[in-house]
Amino acid sequence: MFKYFELNKIFFITSKAPKYVLLLFIIVLSIGLTEALLLSPEDYKQSHSVRIMYVHVPAAWISLGIFSIITFLSIFGYIFKIRNFFLISKSLAPSGLVLNIVALVTGSIWGKPTWGTWWAWDARITSMLILVLFYVIYLVAWRIYENKDKVFKITLIITILGIVNIPIIKYSVDWWNTLHQPASINILSKSSIHVSMLFPLLIMTAAFALFSLLIFLMKYNTELIKIKNKGLDRL
Amino acid sequence: MLLMNGYGLYVWSAFIFTLFSFASLYVVIKAQYTKEKNKFIAKFGTLNPERAAFAKSQSINKEILSNTSSI
Numbered sequence: 001m002f003k004y005f006e007l008n009k010i011f012f013i014t015s016k017a018p019k020y021v022l023l024l025f026i027i028v029l030s031i032g033l034t035e036a037l038l039l040s041p042e043d044y045k046q047s048h049s050v051r052i053m054y055v056h057v058p059a060a061w062i063s064l065g066i067f068s069i070i071t072f073l074s075i076f077g078y079i080f081k082i083r084n085f086f087l088i089s090k091s092l093a094p095s096g097l098v099l100n101i102v103a104l105v106t107g108s109i110w111g112k113p114t115w116g117t118w119w120a121w122d123a124r125i126t127s128m129l130i131l132v133l134f135y136v137i138y139l140v141a142w143r144i145y146e147n148k149d150k151v152f153k154i155t156l157i158i159t160i161l162g163i164v165n166i167p168i169i170k171y172s173v174d175w176w177n178t179l180h181q182p183a184s185i186n187i188l189s190k191s192s193i194h195v196s197m198l199f200p201l202l203i204m205t206a207a208f209a210l211f212s213l214l215i216f217l218m219k220y221n222t223e224l225i226k227i228k229n230k231g232l233d234r235l
Numbered sequence: 236m237l238l239m240n241g242y243g244l245y246v247w248s249a250f251i252f253t254l255f256s257f258a259s260l261y262v263v264i265k266a267q268y269t270k271e272k273n274k275f276i277a278k279f280g281t282l283n284p285e286r287a288a289f290a291k292s293q294s295i296n297k298e299i300l301s302n303t304s305s306i
Contacts (some may be wrong), residue, residue: 008293037250038236048239051246055253098260106249113245211257218264225271232278232290 010084011224018217025210032207035200043197050197052110058205060103060128062212064166066096067131070138071159078156086152089159090142091219095212097135104128115179123172124180127165134162 036054043050070089077085107125108118119125138158145151173182184193191198237243282290 033250037246042240048242049245051239051242052249055249059253094260094264098256102253102256105252109245109249109252113242215260215264218261218268222264222268222271225268225275229271229275229278232275232282 011221014217014221014224018214018221021210021214021217025207025214028203028210029207032200032203035203040200041194041196046114049110049113052106053197054200054204056103056106056110057201058208059099059106061205062208063096063100063103063131063135064169066092066099066212067135067159067162068166070096071163074152074156074159078152083148083152086155087223088216088220089155091216091223092212093135093139093142094219095215097132097139098215099208099212100128100132100135104132111179120179122178122180123176124169124178127169127172130165131162131169134158134165138162 032054036051040051040054042048070092073085073089073092076082077089104125107128111120112118138155141154141158142151145154172178173180185191185198185201193201237247239246279287279290
């Protein structure tokens with residue numbers, strides 16, 4: 001099974017994929033922006049400020065998803081000694097961090113007209129800020145440590161500690177009284193969001209996912225070339 | 236459409252910040268990619284013919300050298 005993780009075969013695919021992903025991202029983002037800014041209706045309570053949801057929510061969802069994937073890959077990479085999983089994790093982190101920051105900043109911009117404040121130390125916002133810190137610590141660890149075995153161990157510990165924060169973020173609006181509204185979209189039960197708003201939200205989520213994929217592929221290719229550079233040094 | 240009932244400033248700034256963040260990250264990652272690739276090509280050029288032939292026998296090296304088009 002692990003022969004499929006050979007760098008030669010992976011690079012063959014990942015070096016060609018970015019241009020197609022970029023094209024697809026531009027198309028999906030254009031549709032998403034048209035839907036989000038022009039075609040979707042305003043909210044009866046929040047008026048046009050609801051449109052911020054179309055960047056805030058996908059950014060939050062994908063940053064949480066990326067951190068979960070990083071943790072999963074780090075654990076399995078460590079257990080089964082698949083170094084490539086750590087490389088994939090490292091390549092996923094930059095887009096996760098940026099999307100996390102986007103979620104926080106756009107949430108803050110949304111908070112001003114909705115709650116009357118840019119920032120509140122409530123459970124959801126604070127736990128999202130903590131996730132940013134975990135992303136930063138994770139990326140800094142890769143920069144600091146040269147020894148691969150050491151960096152694998154340290155990043156694994158960071159992700160295991162950080163993953164505890166994910167359910168806290170998810171359920172913070174249910175467990176505590178927060179300014180943040182409860183989830184409007186549920187997979188298991190009926191969502192409270194109208195389809196006219198759900199549709200642009202899902203398109204924007206797809207666009208953000210494609211952007212993450214694009215950044216991941218570019219970063220992953222960079223990491224592979226770095227490895228090859230070291231290989232040439234040894235020749 | 237621009238004013239959005241007084242919410243335009245908030246909505247547009249949120250979208251502009253998002254797109255600016257995306258563009259910045261793309262530029263940074265692309266610059267890193269180009270830097271590493273140029274380093275690889277430069278190192279390859281300094282190898283003697285025997286070592287270069289050996290390095291070129293690895294398909295990934297061939298792939299990096301052949302894939303000169305930017306992302």
